[in-house]
Amino acid sequence: MPPESQPSWSGSPPSASTPRSTAPGLPPGSATTCAAFPPEYRRLGVGTALFRVTAAFARASGYRKFVIQVRASNTAAQAFYSRLGFRACGRLARQVAIDGREDDEVLMELFLE
Numbered sequence: 001m002p003p004e005s006q007p008s009w010s011g012s013p014p015s016a017s018t019p020r021s022t023a024p025g026l027p028p029g030s031a032t033t034c035a036a037f038p039p040e041y042r043r044l045g046v047g048t049a050l051f052r053v054t055a056a057f058a059r060a061s062g063y064r065k066f067v068i069q070v071r072a073s074n075t076a077a078q079a080f081y082s083r084l085g086f087r088a089c090g091r092l093a094r095q096v097a098i099d100g101r102e103d104d105e106v107l108m109e110l111f112l113e
């Protein structure tokens, strides 16, 4: 999708959680958010558009970097974040268990400079 065009949809729009200024285990000055769209809204450029707005807001608010945790088996999300410029910087072994199946989480970072 060209950068200047706007994503459009019908029915319930995709959503992302509201950034929170406090979260357990995070250092002061951190905020958290996440994005998950229904399958029919993926690969339309919505995630990239949301990221651009979020990155602009974060820079303007004085944030220095993004750090994400993404399940090791979620190669689609890793591809998405890599495309945005995130680089893998660590791995948490057996970090989550979903339906009884354990998974690692990959740490990815992006400096806002």
Ligand SMILES: CC(C)(COP(=O)(O)OP(=O)(O)OC[C@H]1O[C@@H](n2cnc3c(N)ncnc32)[C@H](O)[C@@H]1OP(=O)(O)O)[C@@H](O)C(=O)NCCC(=O)NCCS
Binding pocket: 001, 035, 036, 037, 038, 041, 042, 043, 044, 045, 046, 047, 048, 049, 068, 069, 070, 071, 074, 075, 076, 077, 079, 080, 081, 083
């Ligand atoms: C990950 C997610 C937020 C990305 O949002 P999106 O709107 O689908 O992403 P975009 O359309 O902006 O994709 C931008 C680029 O990222 C890459 N990308 C995105 N989804 C991809 C996939 N499934 N496989 C490979 N590359 C992918 C591509 O390079 C894509 O560009 P292209 O479509 O021109 O090839 C969305 O797919 C989603 O909600 N997934 C399920 C929940 C999830 O995994 N959330 C992340 C948890 S950490």
